[in-house]
Amino acid sequence: MDILALSEPSFSAADWINANYKKYTEENNKKGSATATAFIQSYVAKLQLYVQQVNYAVEESSQQVVASMPRIAKEAATLQCDVAALQQKMSAMRQEVAAVQEETGDCMATLERLNTLQTKLQAAKESLQESDGWGNLLAELEDCFERNDMKGVCDKLTALQKSLQAQEQLPGHAERQTQVEDFKNRLEAMASPSLVQCFAESNLEQAQRHVQIFASIQRLPQLQQYYRAVQKNVLQQQWKQTLELQVSETPQQHFLALYYDQLLEHCQRQLKWCVQLFAGELLDMAQSQPFLVIAELLPALQPTRDAHILQLLKSSNERLELLAQYAQANQNFVLHLNSTLEQSQISLSADLHRQLGESIFEYFHKFIQQYPRLEETQLSTQVDRLLSNQATPSDAVRHLEDSTRKLYEWLQQACARCDSITNDLALCKLITVLGGIFKRQLENFSRTQRQLSLSLGSGNSEGMARSENWSLLQYTMSQLQCLAEFQLQLHQFEQQLHLRLVALASRLQRPASGAISIYQTCEPALRAQLLANIADYQQKGSDATAATSADSLGIFPQVYVTIKTYLAETHDITLNILLQPIEAHLAHIRPPIEVYPTAGINMPAFSFAPQESITQIGQYLLTLPQHLEPLLLAPSALLKQALELCNIKYTQAMPCADVLLSLVVEQCCVMYQAQILQIKSLPASAATQLSVDIEYLSNVLEELGLTINLQLAQILTLLKAAPEQYLNLSSGCEPRLVTAIRQMRNIISTQ
Template sequence: MDVSPLLDDTFNAIEWINGNYKKYVAEEDKLSATERSATSAANDDDTIALEFISQSVLKLHLYMQQVHCAVEESSQKLVFDMPRIIKEAVILQAEVEELKKRMQAMRKEMTNVQEETGDCMAALERLNTMQTKLQKAKESLQESDGWGNLISELEDCFEHNDLKGAFDKLLSLQKSLQVQEQLVGHAERLEQVEGFKNRLEALASPNVVQCFADGSIEQAKKYVGIFAGIERSSQLEQYYRAVQKNSLQQKWKQILDMPATENSAHKFLSLYYNHLLEHCKQQVKWCAQVFNSTNGNFQPIIVVTELLPSLQPTRESYIVQLLKTCNERLELLEEYALANHNFTTQLNAFLMHSKIELPSKMHTSIVQSVYGYFQKFIEQYPRIEETQLSTQVDKLLLSQPTAADSVHHLENCNQKIFAWLSEACERCKNITDDLALCRLIEIISSILKKMLEIFSKTQRQIALSIGQGTENWAALQCAMSLLQCLSDFQIKLHKFEKGMQKRMTTLKEMLSAAASSTTIYSIYTDQEQINLRKSIEKYQRESVETENSYSSAIFFTSIYEQIKVHCIDTHDIALNVLLQPVEGHLLNIQSTMSSTSDALMPENMPAFSFVPQECITQIGQYLLTLPQHLEPLLFTPSPLLKQALEICNIKYTQSSIPCADTLLSLVVEQCCHLYQSQILQIKNLPLTSAKQFAVDIEYLSNVVEELGLSISTNLSQILILLKANPDNYLALSGGCEPRLVTAIRQMRNIVSTQ
């Protein structure tokens, strides 16, 4: 029996007993066949369980007895050893007390020794300090005696323009000055030495400028040593930068003064950047051989950061002049932005290849020097882009003489406008790295609204082209084509907006990483970046608020809403086209009846006949001819038209029903509504006239059934009420709408018995 689980913190007695019982049963099952057969007659499951319990209890008693014996033995041993342990503890405590007394005595002796020797050590220190001062004073007096000689020798070197001799004497003078630090008048001598340094620098400066201009490595090394010796290395680096900036400024003027051909006028910035990059690469290698310090290797980069903002004329002013005389202003800005980007990319690649690690501040200076001037053009870009897009769209969206021409023109406009918008977005990326994307979205929204205004004008043209009481299949064709055009417009807008969403997300990520990057985004101040991020978050927040209606709309939610309105209005125009003949025939009912007021008079009501009235048969014949006119348009509609129809009415979303049948059902529904309204205008209806109207409605119902449809519920109830016997009117009108029951009863002059 395994008793180790008894020590476990998560011990479970039931699980432990069951586990041991299963092991016991398994061991019993391993008995030989003869043994198991011999015992099977006498033992059952209960017997096995009792045997397991008895054996387990016996084993547990044995374990408990062993534990008790072990505890008893340990207790006796502890009692036996306790006096010895107490005795040893007392001895140890006495030894500790003795050690403590000895330490206190030793500490007292050390204090006495320190007091006795402290005065002696202080006296020795004072004597050593006095000896040092005396030695320095001796050396200072000796150097002071030779100071005048050094001054005269140095002056003689300056008179003979002996640069090397003057440098050596000045070094000796500096050493002598360090020794004379303790003498009176050290400050005046220090100023005198600084004056000699200035004279030496002035003597060397023409040769320094010349050797930097010639690129002489040996001469440059000599002057690096001289300026380092007089602690003027920073001034030497300034001379180097001044010479290089002067040379590059002259190159800038040469490029601008090149013959004003089209290529040179537009490519001047790329040409200069290429020259500047090659010059920088050469100078980095040259400086690595000349300057000893790490800062010396950075000098060509510092030249670039100091030169570009100080160019005369400035890049900004020269580009502004070109923009004033050029019609392709956006193309020019795109080219200059690309030049900025290429120069920065190539410069960073060169630094990485050369394993030159610049400080973060210097990276920021590079970006500011390259892109700083271009921030003005980034701010001007939206206005220039808006002017160009508006001009293009205004020329394109010209009024057409007919509705058919307008629809055909809109089909061509969709493709062109979205192509222009895509080009504008690409320009925004190339010129501003999408920094002007939020402003561009507003411009695009206004352009799209102009396009929707043309859709609205075309709708009015189609509505005005509908003839009174005649079949206008051309107008119907125009309405369907306009619906298809609207759907195409929506699909293109959806695809266009998806691309804009990705770019907006990328822009936000780039702005978040602007602090650690060397891109154009880092030229913006923290506040400007915060304002731009707020604009982006505003669009994203609006997207969340409107996702129930337009799951994909972020930037152009109002445009999608207007598209839906235009689709519904165009669909209504199509219905009006189809219902125009029906309305004309229904008006014939009124034209055959004289009326002294708005109500039709009973003496003008039609007499009963087993055939429907002519106007009703004309309506029926017209409805029967509708399928053959609608099938070419809607039986197998294009995906664009299908989508537009689904926007107009939810019934078109039923995939099992053709769009032609759905439109036909809507026509029938409106036809029944018009016929019902016509009937309900009658005030007095004789019995014979009521029967005639019932025949008319039954005929119309049969026609509609042939089309696979049914008349409206209200018209069916009117038929029941017209056919109802006056004596049993109320009983037969059960289940009909109360309003119709009352209207027909009053029309037929049936007296209510209630």
């Protein structure tokens, strides 16, 4: 039996018993209840024996512990006494150490004071020795100045600086320091002519000697100023030469790109030369010098870049093209500078980085401010050429289609110019300009619409009106399609503008790190204003999108309102074209009383025939489908969109020709109803004739798959009602119609 398993932390009694039982059966080759009983008896006996052994061992151990307790208590008391004695010894030792520290502290302070006095005395001794040699150094320095010995002056001045540093403790140090600075000024003045010459000639060997001299007298910043002054003078002369050469050439606009190329080549040459000149610890300073030259040179050019560009713009008719070329020259120059910095792994300071960007772009911001006005002038001139009166409606509609196409071509070109000239910094102002341009272009639609309306009213004779009306109908459909095309392109144009506004906001908020760009040169007030305008446009776009995806995106909302108005008005003209013959025939439906027999004779209904006017209306309505289906059987997507904007019925799942026919019939019924209600008196025969006419119109409409409106149906019921049954049959009809027909028929009310 494995007793050790009982002490394991993961001991399981069931598993242990099963394992032992399995082992027992395998050893005895027996199974069954008898075997299990024998196993249990055997293991119970063994476990009882094991428990007895454990109890005996525990009892024996406890007796030993009880027997050893007095001895343990005695040893603990002895140990406690030893600890108390040790604490007394440590306390005495601590007092002895404190006494020793108190006795030696004064001695150490005295030693430190004596050491300080010794150091001061040694410095004073050295100062006195240097003071004795100061006069000799001054005399030797003056002698070197008289002999123009630059190297000797440099050596003596270095020794003089060391001597000055050693005499710091002596009185008169400030006067000696001033004297040394005067000598440095004299040395700098002596070295400046040869320094300027070696910088101008790029003489590396002589320049390195001058670097050593200026470094020894701690005046390297002044040497850098000499270097930059020489380079700026050279580049200023190149600027004047470039302008003089461009004066004699016809394409003067290329002067800026040419000078930038020269400036870039000069910068790359000087970068290599400065790295050789300022080697070692001065490498970072050397790499920044050519870029600092550019940053200081460009704002100081004479004549200034903006002054020369303004002069060229005054004498040019292609001002926007010139500005685009100059903006491109700026961008190309910046791209090459960024490439040079990246390839050379040069990291400029934040101040120099900002100063370099401002030196390139700051002058151009005034042209960015002028750009919207120039763009407005050009677009207005182009649109004015489109605002021409056409002789016929067909010419006007065709001209409208061409003008819409040209307008959006010009707008795309304007947006491209806004990007190339201003990097979209003037995009918000351009949007304001474009709002006025759209307003002027919409005058073309208004003018064409008036021309269609006037053409509709000019046809007097029926034959002429009928032939001209079908042509006008085609023109109005073309007008509707052109309006839809205008709106579709406007929607796409707004989407492009929104994308550009989002990109502009991103560039303004997070300029490209480590790269020079025009966005980092924006003034904080201008940046904040642009971001606010962009946020406003984005909010309007979100609101418009939430309202309906077909409407404006919030940039040109008023243009959409105007287009919708023109669509409705053009559709009204279309209906008027189709209703004009009906209106002409309805004008004759005024039955005189004397035409009919006397009121006392009642004629049967079958003896009446529809009047000529109403039959002409019926024949006209029956011919409408053959005229409408060629135009609207399979309308273009744009025309379908335009019709849906005009009337919601066009969105139904039925042909547009049927919708338009239903609108014509609906309006015809309204006009017929109004014409009937104008009759003052209606004898019985006239009432019968009028009911026959209405029934004829109803039958015609049934052939077209339509019905007369409810009011006309009620009028028919009231006309056919016998006077004695009028009150009962008029139940459910509009009171207004009941009263009007009763008065026409001169039926006395029984109420």
